[in-house]
Amino acid sequence: MTDSETQSLSIDLKEAYDIINQSNLVIFKWTLSEEIPTDFVSDSISIFGYEPKDFYTGELKDYWEFVYAEDRERVKSELYHARMHGKSNYHNQYRVICKTGEIRWVEEWVLHERSNNGNLINEKGIIRDITESVIVSEKLKESEARYKELFENASALIFTFDSKGILTTYNHSFADMLSLPYNRKGMVIDDYLSLDTKTQLKGKRFFEYCLAQIDSRVEVKFVDSKGTEIYVELNNRIIYHHGKLSELQSVGNDVSDKKMAEEKIRYLTEHDPLTGLNNRLFFDEKLSELEKNDEKNVCIIMGDVNGLKMVNDAFGHKTGDQMLAAIAKVLKEIFTSPTDTISRLSGDEFAIITHAHDISKLIDEIQAACQKLTQFPFVVDISLGYAVRKKVTQSLDSVFREADHLMYRNKLRRSKRIKLGMIDSLKNQLEVKSVETSRHSQRMGKIAQGFGNFIKLNDALMEELLLAVSVHDIGMVSVDKKIIDKKGNLSMAEYKEVMKHSEIGYHLLIATPSLAGVGEDVLSHHENYDGSGYPQGLKALEIPYISRIIAVIDSFETLTGNKSYRTAINSEEALVELMHYRGIKYDPVILDDFVAYIRYAEKNKGNGN
Numbered sequence: 001m002t003d004s005e006t007q008s009l010s011i012d013l014k015e016a017y018d019i020i021n022q023s024n025l026v027i028f029k030w031t032l033s034e035e036i037p038t039d040f041v042s043d044s045i046s047i048f049g050y051e052p053k054d055f056y057t058g059e060l061k062d063y064w065e066f067v068y069a070e071d072r073e074r075v076k077s078e079l080y081h082a083r084m085h086g087k088s089n090y091h092n093q094y095r096v097i098c099k100t101g102e103i104r105w106v107e108e109w110v111l112h113e114r115s116n117n118g119n120l121i122n123e124k125g126i127i128r129d130i131t132e133s134v135i136v137s138e139k140l141k142e143s144e145a146r147y148k149e150l151f152e153n154a155s156a157l158i159f160t161f162d163s164k165g166i167l168t169t170y171n172h173s174f175a176d177m178l179s180l181p182y183n184r185k186g187m188v189i190d191d192y193l194s195l196d197t198k199t200q201l202k203g204k205r206f207f208e209y210c211l212a213q214i215d216s217r218v219e220v221k222f223v224d225s226k227g228t229e230i231y232v233e234l235n236n237r238i239i240y241h242h243g244k245l246s247e248l249q250s251v252g253n254d255v256s257d258k259k260m261a262e263e264k265i266r267y268l269t270e271h272d273p274l275t276g277l278n279n280r281l282f283f284d285e286k287l288s289e290l291e292k293n294d295e296k297n298v299c300i301i302m303g304d305v306n307g308l309k310m311v312n313d314a315f316g317h318k319t320g321d322q323m324l325a326a327i328a329k330v331l332k333e334i335f336t337s338p339t340d341t342i343s344r345l346s347g348d349e350f351a352i353i354t355h356a357h358d359i360s361k362l363i364d365e366i367q368a369a370c371q372k373l374t375q376f377p378f379v380v381d382i383s384l385g386y387a388v389r390k391k392v393t394q395s396l397d398s399v400f401r402e403a404d405h406l407m408y409r410n411k412l413r414r415s416k417r418i419k420l421g422m423i424d425s426l427k428n429q430l431e432v433k434s435v436e437t438s439r440h441s442q443r444m445g446k447i448a449q450g451f452g453n454f455i456k457l458n459d460a461l462m463e464e465l466l467l468a469v470s471v472h473d474i475g476m477v478s479v480d481k482k483i484i485d486k487k488g489n490l491s492m493a494e495y496k497e498v499m500k501h502s503e504i505g506y507h508l509l510i511a512t513p514s515l516a517g518v519g520e521d522v523l524s525h526h527e528n529y530d531g532s533g534y535p536q537g538l539k540a541l542e543i544p545y546i547s548r549i550i551a552v553i554d555s556f557e558t559l560t561g562n563k564s565y566r567t568a569i570n571s572e573e574a575l576v577e578l579m580h581y582r583g584i585k586y587d588p589v590i591l592d593d594f595v596a597y598i599r600y601a602e603k604n605k606g607n608g609n
Contacts, residue, residue: 024129030063031122038063039122047129049099068095068103079110083120088112093130105134157232160239160249163207165190168247177232177254179225194221194229210236210248219255231259272344274321275328283343283351287396290353294392299359300399301386302407303331303366305348306414311378313507314477323373323380324348330369334362350382351400359386383411444469444550444557451553454597465546468521472550475505475522502526503535521546525554528585540587548587552578552594555585571598 024047029040038055045052054060064072071094082090090110095103110125157177159170165188175182178192190198190206197220201209210218218234234252238245270282278286290298305327312320324344331342331350341353356362363384373380385406387399448469452462476484479501483494490498506523509515524538524547531539559574569577575595582588 026127028125028127029122030125032120037061048096048104066096068097071095082110083112086114086118088114090125093134096127104129104131106130157234157252157254158249159189160247161189161207162247163205164188165206177224177230178222192222192224194223197221207248210234210250211238214238229256230254231256275325275344277328277331277350278341278343280343280345283341283345283353286341286343286353287400291396296389296392297355297357298389298396298399299352299354299356299386300388300396300403301352301354301359301363301384302400302403303327303350303352303382303384304407304411305350306381306383306411307378307511308348310508310511311376313504313511314475315377316478319376323376326373326375327370327380327382330366330373334365334369351403359388381414383407383414385410440557440561441470441473443561444472444553447553447557448549450601451549451594451597454600455593461546464518464521465549467515468518468525468546468550469553471505471509471515471518472522472525472554473501473505474508475501475503478504499526499534518546520544521550523547525550527551529587530584533585543587548590552586552591556594556598571602575599 024044025042026044026047027040027042028038030037031039036056038061041052041055043052045055050060051058055063055066060066064076067075075092075094078092079090089112090108092108092110093105094108096106098104106127107130108125108127110123112123113121115121154171155173157171157174159174160168162168167187167189170180172182174180180187193201193206200220204212206220214236218236220232220234222230222232224230231254232252233255234250236248236250239247239249241247270278272279305324308320308323311323327350328342328344331352335342335352335354335356337354337356339355343351343353345351354362363386366382366384370380370382385403385408387402387406389396389399445466448465449462452465457465476498479497483490483497486494502523502525506519509519509522521544523535524543527533527536527538527543527547528551529540529543529548531537555578556574559577560568560571575598578586578591579595582591
């Protein structure tokens with residue numbers, strides 16, 4: 001090598017050395033001598049606050065004093081291991097102590113210079129200050145640990161999956177939702193989708209479906225390992241690896257409770273809570289839909305339950321509700337086509353939209369099925385009418401009105417017969433409930449016939465009296481049998497229940513056209529002449545004439561007939577009892593005539609009169 005080349009190399013080395021001294025790199029050369037263990041250290045050691053001489057003869061002649069105490073034994077052990085095993089280089093990271101006492105991290109690269117026979121001669125190395133990168137790394141690790149903890153324990157459902165649907169990660173909430181063990185590998189998200197959601201995907205994989213809706217929320221239904229369906233609302237984002245789309249991350253919440261609440265609200269909006277049938281709102285919307293589709297052969301059947309008010313008055317609304325529910329069940333068993341719509345439009349009114357053809361036969365089936373509902377003490381009956389849309393030019397509203405008109409026409413034809421039949425059913429029910437009450441009315445009828453003839457009632461009044469007497473206690477059908485059969489005195493609450501029978505009887509009778517005329521008579525037969533009676537507190541001539549007659553006959557029969565709660569007395573004793581209340585409970589004129597009649601009848605009993 002020429003002098004000029006040597007000089008040039010020397011300059012290059014000096015420049016390199018200057019660069020090193022301006023950096024965070026420190027060059028070391030160590031010997032194996034205990035006298036001078038550090039043979040060389042670059043001036044850049046000043047970044048730690050020291051000078052080279054500190055390592056030659058000073059306090060750091062023992063290099064291990066430079067190494068942080070907690071790392072010292074580890075670094076020694078690793079270095080000696082590298083020496084023993086003949087390694088040519090060695091790499092490590094550890095902490096050092098600065099002149100100021102500050103602790104900093106260094107990265108060390110060491111070359112082992114060996115003789116031809118492999119013996120170690122010296123060690124050359126570079127240490128680099130990596131404190132800042134270690135701090136960043138520690139913060140990153142801490143951040144990753146915090147993220148992992150948040151990920152695993154978040155209440156939100158978090159999972160990632162690849163293009164094949166394979167779950168790559170998922171948190172505890174997701175595992176709990178699907179009743180899965182945590183960290184199971186190889187599971188496919190598509191396997192946990194409900195049949196409804198798979199249908200919604202239209203043959204696509206779940207990955208493709210979510211990818212197409214990255215900017216919008218996705219609502220899906222999962223099925224857990226126990227078969228329970230769970231509604232989940234998801235937001236998805238794309239995860240890129242090396243610039244390429246790799247996975248999707250989904251973050252969501254279990255919205256099953258919300259969905260159930262929405263469905264319940266929707267159900268209540270469209271259905272009648274008593275019968276489970278569709279309601280008037282749904283019926284009207286269905287008609288509008290069919291109108292828009294211009295569908296022909298749409299049939300509307302209208303139905304109205306006969307005697308519902310009578311049932312409610314006589315047996316209570318609970319029985320009335322049970323009857324409506326039973327009729328609804330009949331309709332659901334007959335109209336089973338998916339295109340049939342059965343609705344309850346109002347209290348006693350039903351409507352069916354159907355495409356069936358033999359409507360007359362279906363109506364006969366409805367009537368027959370209703371009459372077979374034997375769980376009620378009366379015949380269940382419904383009046384029906386129907387109309388069919390034969391041309392698309394005919395509005396469904398006009399079809400509805402035609403069906404409604406025919407239903408009401410049939411109701412008028414059937415109503416009188418049905419209601420009379422219901423009254424007979426109620427009378428039979430009362431007779432079964434209380435034979436004593438039935439016999440009481442029969443005996444009153446005989447007394448009324450004789451008294452009416454005695455005071456020369458005209459035919460109209462006689463007919464009214466006998467009819468009113470026959471049904472005057474019809475309202476007792478609603479009174480609890482335990483109260484009717486009670487031996488001793490009634491409590492105030494029980495007596496109030498009994499007092500209701502005149503009003504209930506009134507409502508039953510006025511609902512029946514042929515019996516409406518005696519409704520007022522039955523309502524007022526417990527009014528007193530002085531105004532102390534019930535239910536309206538009428539007095540004197542405010543009380544219907546027939547009611548005043550019934551009051552006297554009712555009391556007389558009660559006193560002279562054997563009752564479970566009292567022993568009968570003879571006619572004369574009964575008349576004396578009645579006279580105590582002349583002008584108080586009873587009309588004086590009617591009572592005087594009645595006393596005269598009874599005494600006349602008793603006197604002529606043996607004469608065949």
